Structure formats: structure tokens, C-alpha cells
Amino acid sequence: MSILVVGSVALDSVETPFGKVRDVLGGSAVYFSTAASYFADINMVAVVGNDFPEEHIDFLKSRNIDIKGLQREKGNTFRWEGRYGFELNEAHTLNTQLNVFEGFNPKIPQEYKDSEYVFLANIDPELQLDVLRQVKNPTLVACDTMNFWIEKKPKELRKTIEKVDILIINEAEAREFTCEPNLVKAAKRILSMGPKTLIVKRGEYGALMFAGSSIFHAPAYPLENIFDPTGAGDSFAGGFIGYLANTRNLEDGNVRQAVVFGSVMASFNVEDFSLNRLKDLTYPDMEYRYREFKKFTHFEDI
């Protein structure tokens, strides 16, 4: 099974109370792909500038991520600079330079067009729709978005959402998009727009899945050392969609396990800057943490 991901590749500068890094590898497509690469074959479509370091290309290749779709344009790579306080739950953006990402026009290579799973990371919903026009009848399409698009392009976003099977957004976005403060009501409203499944990301409080009448909650893993939350949401999506693609099973019980694997990958990601922790996990590492999630949430029925 193969997953097509369309999103950003970035050079991030991040400061947390625990350290500081400059121009390290980041971006939604990179976090997603790296996490998902433990479960499935990845076809990545994104754009970088001619300043993009070769070592990052080597890294992506080392994870078996196919980068035929990684467009290289004249100019600089997308740069994001942010800072987190002790609470670590909110990024304060200090600087954004879109650079070549501003004119990103995703072209899906012929070989990717029959990808069975598609993840539309957070980009302009018009581009997300354009990607869907280019692919052939995928088994499952999931997408992410952000407050910027909810505010600037609500109609276009609505059109994208109508066409996806799974929407993955954060809690505040779900409330803002539906103008509904109650999350259960907001979720129902979103499910009535088209998606069969909604995942609501809640940062340090975990994730909720809504699908039909089924609601499932997975907490975030209780880590003693959280280093940098950047990319946690995309790592979650990578583990989640990766597991679904790997198992080719959309039954409720399996989607719940996928949510937990998403949470596992997000929990590893925040343990270090950039892809430092996600880059060389072992399957026993992942399985051990999955079982820790099980212990962490288990109680007997009455």
C-alpha cells in the first residue's frame, strides 16, 4: 500500500525552555512522512528551494520516502521560526518566510496517481482540491487544515471537506469552523458535511475520534521530558494514516488502534527537536509504547 502526502517541507528555527535549534528539517509533509514510513510506502509531493541541504534529501531517502514529487524551485525553502514557553502547548510564531512555498502548485507525478491513501496536509484548500482532481479513485483521503484557511477560505475549505473521508483538525479549529463551542455538537456538524471520521487533536490532552455514533478518546502519553512539540500533529497523522494503510481495515476497532499508533508516534516526536527521535525508532520501541498506552488507560468493566 502507498500513501501520497502533499504538504510543506520547511527549515525550522525553534526555541523551547530546553534548547534552541536553527534551520532544522521540518514541515508537515516531513513529519507525516517520517512517522508513516514505519507503516507504509510514502510518496511525497512538496516544494523546496535551491538552498535545501542534501543531507535532508538523504534522510528522506533513508526512510524509503519516495521524493520524485519533491519539486525544487529557484529561491529559498519555506522557513518558520517559533518559540514555546514552559507550558509547551502553544507555539508563538516569531517569523514566517513562505519563500518557494508561496507559489507551491502541487503536481502529482504519474506514478503517484494511483496511490491508495492520500493525506492532504495543511495547505490552501484550493490546492487540496486540485490534488484530489489529479489522483485516481483513492481508497481513503484524509486532510488537515488550520485557522488561517477557516477564516480566509471557508467556502473552499468546505468543498475540500465534503470530499474527504477523514478530517484531522485541532480542537479550537473544530469549534471555530462550526461556530459551536460544544465539541460533541461541533463533531456532529462536521460529520454531516461529508467526512465519515473526524479526529480532533487536543495537544497534551490527546485525541478524540468521532465516527457515526462511535466516540473514542486516546490521551497523550504522560512524558517526563517533552522537548519540542513541533510536528506532533503531523506525526500523529502519519502514525494514524500509516497504520490504516498498513492494515487496510477501516472497522471501528482498527481505527481506534490507528489513533493509538498516531499518539505513539506523536509522543516519540516531542521527545527531541526536528526528526531526531522519529528518525530511527524500532518496532519494539513502538510496540512497547503502544502497550504503555494500554496500561495507562485500562480499567475493568463492571
Added chain:
Amino acid sequence: MSILVVGSVALDSVETPFGKVRDVLGGSAVYFSTAASYFADINMVAVVGNDFPEEHIDFLKSRNIDIKGLQREKGNTFRWEGRYGFELNEAHTLNTQLNVFEGFNPKIPQEYKDSEYVFLANIDPELQLDVLRQVKNPTLVACDTMNFWIEKKPKELRKTIEKVDILIINEAEAREFTCEPNLVKAAKRILSMGPKTLIVKRGEYGALMFAGSSIFHAPAYPLENIFDPTGAGDSFAGGFIGYLANTRNLEDGNVRQAVVFGSVMASFNVEDFSLNRLKDLTYPDMEYRYREFKKFTHFEDI
């Protein structure tokens, strides 16, 4: 088994986006006792003024709550006035009149002194210590506190905490009390001060239990209609301690079930103002919701 609870009885005026009530029954001892009364015999020690309506006395008696310890003093009952916005996660206090609660000096009636379980609701830590001096060798002591005491009487609070088996506080308080932003580290620090178990309440995000190396998470129930969060924490504590007293079992698996019953009682409480929802639950209601919590969090092991 009997539970002694020492705390406040109040007349609350509350405004939420869904309605408004004036001078309704409230207070930590009342919410705790009502929730716990479904599981155990309750001995309540608190104070009211001579304006306290007889109907509330009748209500407490109807729940089989023993009120020999309810002191009646000259003056008015403690009054609290608060407002919640759409987010419902934070109360904005508009007015507090301590009235007779200001001079509260809990006297434990002779018949209560051998209560096996003791819950010290949020009152001055010096009074909490004084209660502990009056009781005879209880099986289990739990206590709550708040930011006010953490800031004003940290030493006295520390002395109380050294003497309790279970501390039940909210997330921000755990962080503030230990000056440690990471919750897992904050929990370790608190457990090193004396308590064998720490419960961290996270409002709409549920509750965490820390005990030795065991960590357990129960989410809050995903309700479509949350009416008024007042008393949710004390209702949680009532269900939690009530279940422990009822089952007389402090093994890890049983404490986890107690956390879920605490969450069940809190989830009912927020569905209406004051004690309107908690006042006449049935056991099938409670068991049904417990099983809903199970469905809501269940996933298969790998």
C-alpha cells in the same frame, strides 16, 4: 463504612450561557456528600447561617447524609456568585461573601470520630490539620485544596499533605504547588511528600491518577449538553472516595474503577444547575454511564 467530609455549604448564584440561578444549594461538602451518598454513609461537618433554607436540610436528609455536624451560626450562609463563558472551563468569580464560613471551626461530633474514610474538602489547611487531630485512626484520608492556600499558607498545606493518603487537586495547582511545569515530574514530587496517590483533575480533559509507578487516565465524558460545571471537582471526589469506601479495596485496579466512578458522578453533575441532576440518580443510570466510559476509551491490545 462511613465517610466524614469537612467543607463548605454555600448558596450559589451562577450564570452560564444556558441559564441563570440565584442562591441555589452548593458548596464543596454538599457536592461531595451528594455524589458519595450513592456509595456510602456520609457524616457532614460544615457551617450554615440562620438564613439557610429548611428545604436544603430536607434534601440532605433525603440523601441519608448525617448532618449532626452541620453547625448553624448566627449570620448569613456563605455565598458565591460566578459566571462561565461558552468555553465553560473557567469560573469567573463575581462576588464572594464568606459570612459564617469565615469563622468556621470544624468540631467533629463524637459519633463521627471513628469514621473510616475522611475527605477534607478545600478549606484552610490549618483547619484540615485540626480535623485530623480530632479523628481516630481513619483507614484513608483524602484532601483537596486551591491556589489561594498554595499561595497564602504553603507551609501549613505541606503539613496537611504529609498526613493524607490521597491528594486531589487540579492541574494548574499541581504545577503551581511544585513550581514544576511538567505534570509527571510535579506528580512525582507530590508523591514524595507523603500521599500514596495523587489525583490531578483536568476539567473537561478528565483526570489523571498517579500512584507509585502506576499512571491512569480517565477522560471526561463527551457530553452534548454541559449546563454548569460548578461542583464537578467535588462530585468527582464524592464518586471516587465513595466507591473506595464502598469496596474497601485500595488495589490499583480498584482505584482505577473509583476514578471512573468519580468521572461518572462529575459528568452527571454538569448536566444541570446545583444538585438537580445528582439528586435522584439510579444505579442503572450510573452503571450505564460507567460502561459508556469503557466504550469511549477501549481499544484492543496488539
